[in-house]
Amino acid sequence: MRKNIVAGNWKMNKxxxxxxxxAKELNEILAADxxxxxxxxxxxxxxxxxxxxxxxxxxxGVGAENCAxxxxxxxTGEVSAEMVASTGAKYVILGHSERRAYYHETPxxxxxxxxxxxxxxxxxxxxxxxxxEEREAGKQNEVVYAQLAGSLYDLSAEDFSKxxxxxxxxxxxxxxxxxTAEQAQEIHAYIRSTIAxxxxxxxxxxxxxxxxxxxxxxxxxxxxxxxxVDGGLIGGAALKAADFKGIIDAFK
Ligand code: 13P
Numbered sequence: 001m002r003k004n005i006v007a008g009n010w011k012m013n014k015x016x017x018x019x020x021x022x023a024k025e026l027n028e029i030l031a032a033d034x035x036x037x038x039x040x041x042x043x044x045x046x047x048x049x050x051x052x053x054x055x056x057x058x059x060x061g062v063g064a065e066n067c068a069x070x071x072x073x074x075x076t077g078e079v080s081a082e083m084v085a086s087t088g089a090k091y092v093i094l095g096h097s098e099r100r101a102y103y104h105e106t107p108x109x110x111x112x113x114x115x116x117x118x119x120x121x122x123x124x125x126x127x128x129x130x131x132x133e134e135r136e137a138g139k140q141n142e143v144v145y146a147q148l149a150g151s152l153y154d155l156s157a158e159d160f161s162k163x164x165x166x167x168x169x170x171x172x173x174x175x176x177x178x179x180t181a182e183q184a185q186e187i188h189a190y191i192r193s194t195i196a197x198x199x200x201x202x203x204x205x206x207x208x209x210x211x212x213x214x215x216x217x218x219x220x221x222x223x224x225x226x227x228x229v230d231g232g233l234i235g236g237a238a239l240k241a242a243d244f245k246g247i248i249d250a251f252k
Pocket of ligand 1 (some may be wrong): 096174209215
């Protein structure tokens, strides 16, 4: 059975002390009122080694927001999947639209990152999603298919089964403009159908597909109620423990 998951993407927010305080606060809140879904926080690299031992691994998984597409060596400023795993982190966001747009991450580069993440025992949270012009031209299915096929569909079924997907329409990220529940369900069902075509129905049914883009406590329940929406990848609302908890509670 696929899992329901609420994952936070802190992006480039919170210094180390602030990050530690947020992780502690969230851990306390969830220890007092256990979540009905898996909870993950993806933090800046420098927070990982401090945050992982602070949180109860049964309550909160910790992840990075990126990793390198190379194993090791002379790649100044990069952080490898092995380094991420050595902090105790279990997840890594890959292919976020901000990485694709601002750091020119191509499907080929992401394919390498996915392979290295899996080789180091990390669970990739792989992001896909179209920009506004593509949605307006009715090309969203084509776009997400190309993103999936370009980086993931060479994986074996066994490896693909380790991936969490996050559909994040770029026009909904940080804009306050959320996809409607119908729009989310429609494209999530399409994504699941392409997985079924490639890997079979069982793999497709077991893949968690999260929605991301201006998800907040007030709209999470309606979005997550859809049969093919298995939770959310949360940006802004993951930066306040109470808001993040409000979204986690959509599964109650
Ligand atoms: P917001 O929730 O701030 O729109 O960000 C979504 C996102 O990009 C999560 O990865």
